[in-house]
Structure formats: structure tokens, C-alpha cells
Amino acid sequence: MKLEMICTGEEVLSGQIVDTNAAWFANTMMEMGVEVQHRVTVGDRLEDLVHVFQERSKYADVILVNGGLGPTSDDLSSEAMAKALSEPLIENVEWREHMEAWFSKRSHPMTQSNLKQAFLPQSAVMVDNPVGTACGFRVKLNRAWLFFTPGVPFELKQMVQEQFIPFIRQEFSLKDKTALTKLLTIGHGESLLADKLETIDLPDGLTMGYRSSMPHIEIKLFARGQHAIDKLPSITEQVRSRLGQALVAENRASIAEEIHARLNGSGLSLSIAESCTGGMIASQLISFPGSSSYLHQGLVTYSNESKVKVLGVPAQVLDDHGAVSIETVAQMAKGARELLDSDYALATSGVAGPEGGTEQKPVGTVAIALATRDGVKSQIVQLPRRSRDLVRSLSSAIALDMLRRELLGEEVVVDYASFSRSA
Missing domain, CATH: 3.40.980.10 (MoaB/Mog-like domain)
Structure with missing residues (x-):
């Protein structure tokens, strides 16, 4: 047809x-x-x-x-x-x-x-x-x-x-049986993913495709006919193995949907304090019904004054390290978590551009932190030569990935192939 x-x-x-x-x-x-x-x-x-x-x-x-x-x-x-x-x-x-x-x-x-x-x-x-x-x-x-x-x-x-x-x-007469598996990645370019996966020997009736929808790249494994469907689990496992830490979700449209699925009905709670991402993380989660079961609050603390008065960030920390720093973003996450005694809190602060960068902190520099009841884990990522919207969406995805890894008991701060970081 x-x-x-x-x-x-x-x-x-x-x-x-x-x-x-x-x-x-x-x-x-x-x-x-x-x-x-x-x-x-x-x-x-x-x-x-x-x-x-x-x-x-x-x-x-x-x-x-x-x-x-x-x-x-x-x-x-x-x-x-x-x-x-x-x-x-x-x-x-x-x-x-x-x-x-x-x-x-x-x-x-x-x-x-x-x-x-x-x-x-x-x-x-x-x-x-x-x-x-x-x-x-x-x-x-x-x-x-x-x-x-x-x-x-x-x-x-x-x-x-x-x-x-x-x-x-x-x-x-569309009678052929079909099956589809979608694997969602962040932090790896399409060409790098292709290099990792193209040597996999696909059986007849099974195809692999890529869909770039930043900040994600999705790998689709489509099986047509019973023979290909039977082979799909083993091929999917091969792809998982080669993707490694690039893989963030399966059969989800976004990492936000993955986080929602893990938190919804879990009894766990989350607060968010955003500066450069401007409410994007909270907005992505709120788009799913039932997010009120875990999302305590989403605060856009854009100015230094709001970071101090709302989140309790010490003014001296801002004076000594600046708004875009591990020290400040850690205090933001800690303060957001403590406001309502949430189980987790995420915080972002960065230079989204296109202006505002310095030699020490160029455009695309973003500090991200995750606070838990046991402490705070922070990192600075460098996202140069990207648009303002892409810096914000990538930062949101990385923040959510830190939370996902914490929920799975994995290392929270990891290296991504497409950009550098400092912890």
C-alpha cells in the first residue's frame, strides 16, 4: 500500500x-x-x-x-x-x-x-x-x-x-503482525550512536531507525512478521548493551515521562528550583496527569535576590562563587528540598545565552544539582555553540537523568559523549 x-x-x-x-x-x-x-x-x-x-x-x-x-x-x-x-x-x-x-x-x-x-x-x-x-x-x-x-x-x-x-x-488487508521497541538516549550524537549499532546483524523483517528530537535521539526497532518479532528481544538486548549509559528510557517519548512513571504513585516527593531552565523541568512533569502525587513545587528563582530570600542561599556563596557555580546550585537544591521536606530536589543555574557569558563561564555553562536526604550531588556541564532553547532543554534532560540514576541506585554524575562536564 x-x-x-x-x-x-x-x-x-x-x-x-x-x-x-x-x-x-x-x-x-x-x-x-x-x-x-x-x-x-x-x-x-x-x-x-x-x-x-x-x-x-x-x-x-x-x-x-x-x-x-x-x-x-x-x-x-x-x-x-x-x-x-x-x-x-x-x-x-x-x-x-x-x-x-x-x-x-x-x-x-x-x-x-x-x-x-x-x-x-x-x-x-x-x-x-x-x-x-x-x-x-x-x-x-x-x-x-x-x-x-x-x-x-x-x-x-x-x-x-x-x-x-x-x-x-x-x-x-494489513494482516502482518508487527512489533516496535523504542529506546531513548541523551548526550550522544546520531553518528556516534550509529557507529555503536550499525554492526549489529539484523534478521529479515527487522529494521533499525533513528529519530532526532533534541534533547533526545530515539532508536526504533521495528519487527514485521512473527520471525522478526521472535528475534526482537535478543536484538533489543544487544542494542541496550551497546548504548550503555546513553540509554535513559524504553518506550517513552521523553525522559520526563520516564521520571513521571517512576515517581507517580511511589510515595516519593520532588521539589524543583530553576534559574536558567525557567520552569521547563516542572512544566515537562506537569504535562502528565497524576504529577501532583509527587511534585511538591516548582520554583523559578531567576534573580540572586530570590535565591537568597526564597531558597536560603547564603549571600556570601553568591558573592564568592557567582550564580552559576556548583556551590550556589547545591545550596539551591538543598533549600528547595528543605522547604517542604521533599525526598528529592533538582536545581539549575546557568548561562543560556546568547549573551551573558564570560571567559570563565561562557555561554552554555550550566550548573545542576540533585539534593536527597543524604546530601547533594552537583556538576557543571558545558553546552557551547547551542541555541538558548537547546541549552535549556539539554540542561533539563541532564537534571532529570541525574534523578533517574539516583532512583535506580546508579552513579548520578556521569560523562556524556556530546559535551564536557566538571563535578
């Missing part, structure tokens, strides 16, 4: 918004063992839409079309598809009645423009949208089924899971 995607919208084409829908869809299909082989982004122009529908339908077996199903004048997907098919738009009475009930239930008036969403190409098969007012539909043109979905992310995701995937499974 040859799968393609057409993304619509001027705001996507011009870069005003990032097309997260396309990334999510491609990743979701890849985890099923189906690769998106071609993707096109087209603006809100009728003739351009007609052309791309007609052209790509000659090459693909199925095309997911995302966007352009709303009530406004620049939502042109249905009209363009009807024109590509040389057939009229016909009101779908079932969907009009659905919309009337939808608006009535919410005590909202249904505007005249909303009626547009009930008009589909004459040969279209309606696809239910259980969470919105824009129905999807599918049509056959040339060799391809074109499957239309709204651009609203949560509507797209639900329709793909509930409507699109069952459709292609049935239409294209």
Missing part, C-alpha cells in the same frame, strides 16, 4: 503554524508498519487543490487529506474534490441533522455558514467526526482513496484512530 498525505492551509504553507498534524500522523502510521511515502502542502486556492488531488491520486493507493473542511470561505477541500471528480456538491442530510442536534445541545445558534459543512461530493462516503462539526469523507479518484479529515488536531487524531486505521486495515 502506497500511503500519501496532503496538508492544506495558507497558515501551514507560509510557516505561520507548525504542522504538528503531519508529524503525528506519519509517526502513528510508522508504528503500524506503514510508511508515508509522499507529502504535499498546498494553500487555500481552489485550482491548486484540484490539481494536487488529481495528480497524486494517480500514484497513491490512499491519501489522507488534512484541513479545509471548516465553515469559512477559505475552507475549500470539499468543493475542490467535487471539481476534481467533475461532480456536484450534495447536501448530506444525515450530517446536517447531526450538526443541528450538536448546536442545539450546546444552546448555540447554528449559523448559515455551518451548513456548508454538510455539503459533500456526490460520490463521497461520509466519515463521522464524533468531536466536531466538520464531517470527514472519502472518495475514490483514479487509483487512490482520498480520506478527508479536519485540521483541528484532536479531531484528526480521533478520526484517524477510529475511522482511518480500521478502513485501511480492511481495504488493504
Whole structure:
């Protein structure tokens, strides 16, 4: 099966918004063992839409079309598809009645423009949208089924899971068993990881891929067919062994998700004091439901005054060593932990850039500390020639990795291949 995607919208084409829908869809299909082989982004122009529908339908077996199903004048997907098919738009009475009930239930008036969403190409098969007012539909043109979905992310995701995937499974007999293992790393570049892993002899049906999403690089082991699935555990163990301390999680999207899984329901507690990371560590953990069971507090103590008055860092420590120092960050972590008697506390203080560095502490210098009931462990990492956002995200990942290692009873401060440190 040859799968393609057409993304619509001027705001996507011009870069005003990032097309997260396309990334999510491609990743979701890849985890099923189906690769998106071609993707096109087209603006809100009728003739351009007609052309791309007609052209790509000659090459693909199925095309997911995302966007352009709303009530406004620049939502042109249905009209363009009807024109590509040389057939009229016909009101779908079932969907009009659905919309009337939808608006009535919410005590909202249904505007005249909303009626547009009930008009589909004459040969279209309606696809239910259980969470919105824009129905999807599918049509056959040339060799391809074109499957239309709204651009609203949560509507797209639900329709793909509930409507699109069952459709292609049935239409294209996707019967091969598949299995996927994802291994998450930090602190090692993609080329270095490839050098470690490329000599592993992969059996037929098992492939290895890399996905860089800083601060992580993810290794995906995909097995298709029972023979490859049977071999997956042994290959995974070989990869684990070669990755060593670069490996920070399995089948997790981030190290924050790994920390959340280990702390949630554990009875342990965590406080966080952040300077250069500016709340990023706390924000990553709070994105998971249940984080209130372990996260006592997240403090952004950006100024020296807040470090002294909120965390109890001695002013003399700041005077003698500066804000970006092992001595200061250790006091920050100690103070954060003691405020609510948390089991653990993390602290960061650094020069994220692009300005503010000195010869002694250049941009990318970050001090990180972990406080426990038994003491404090600290380090300074050097992250030169990286953007402000990347310095912050790498620092957050290293801090969380220190906590992960502590929870596992491992050495907390370790060397990473991609940057230097001092402890």
C-alpha cells in the first residue's frame, strides 16, 4: 500500500503554524508498519487543490487529506474534490441533522455558514467526526482513496484512530503482525550512536531507525512478521548493551515521562528550583496527569535576590562563587528540598545565552544539582555553540537523568559523549 498525505492551509504553507498534524500522523502510521511515502502542502486556492488531488491520486493507493473542511470561505477541500471528480456538491442530510442536534445541545445558534459543512461530493462516503462539526469523507479518484479529515488536531487524531486505521486495515488487508521497541538516549550524537549499532546483524523483517528530537535521539526497532518479532528481544538486548549509559528510557517519548512513571504513585516527593531552565523541568512533569502525587513545587528563582530570600542561599556563596557555580546550585537544591521536606530536589543555574557569558563561564555553562536526604550531588556541564532553547532543554534532560540514576541506585554524575562536564 502506497500511503500519501496532503496538508492544506495558507497558515501551514507560509510557516505561520507548525504542522504538528503531519508529524503525528506519519509517526502513528510508522508504528503500524506503514510508511508515508509522499507529502504535499498546498494553500487555500481552489485550482491548486484540484490539481494536487488529481495528480497524486494517480500514484497513491490512499491519501489522507488534512484541513479545509471548516465553515469559512477559505475552507475549500470539499468543493475542490467535487471539481476534481467533475461532480456536484450534495447536501448530506444525515450530517446536517447531526450538526443541528450538536448546536442545539450546546444552546448555540447554528449559523448559515455551518451548513456548508454538510455539503459533500456526490460520490463521497461520509466519515463521522464524533468531536466536531466538520464531517470527514472519502472518495475514490483514479487509483487512490482520498480520506478527508479536519485540521483541528484532536479531531484528526480521533478520526484517524477510529475511522482511518480500521478502513485501511480492511481495504488493504494489513494482516502482518508487527512489533516496535523504542529506546531513548541523551548526550550522544546520531553518528556516534550509529557507529555503536550499525554492526549489529539484523534478521529479515527487522529494521533499525533513528529519530532526532533534541534533547533526545530515539532508536526504533521495528519487527514485521512473527520471525522478526521472535528475534526482537535478543536484538533489543544487544542494542541496550551497546548504548550503555546513553540509554535513559524504553518506550517513552521523553525522559520526563520516564521520571513521571517512576515517581507517580511511589510515595516519593520532588521539589524543583530553576534559574536558567525557567520552569521547563516542572512544566515537562506537569504535562502528565497524576504529577501532583509527587511534585511538591516548582520554583523559578531567576534573580540572586530570590535565591537568597526564597531558597536560603547564603549571600556570601553568591558573592564568592557567582550564580552559576556548583556551590550556589547545591545550596539551591538543598533549600528547595528543605522547604517542604521533599525526598528529592533538582536545581539549575546557568548561562543560556546568547549573551551573558564570560571567559570563565561562557555561554552554555550550566550548573545542576540533585539534593536527597543524604546530601547533594552537583556538576557543571558545558553546552557551547547551542541555541538558548537547546541549552535549556539539554540542561533539563541532564537534571532529570541525574534523578533517574539516583532512583535506580546508579552513579548520578556521569560523562556524556556530546559535551564536557566538571563535578
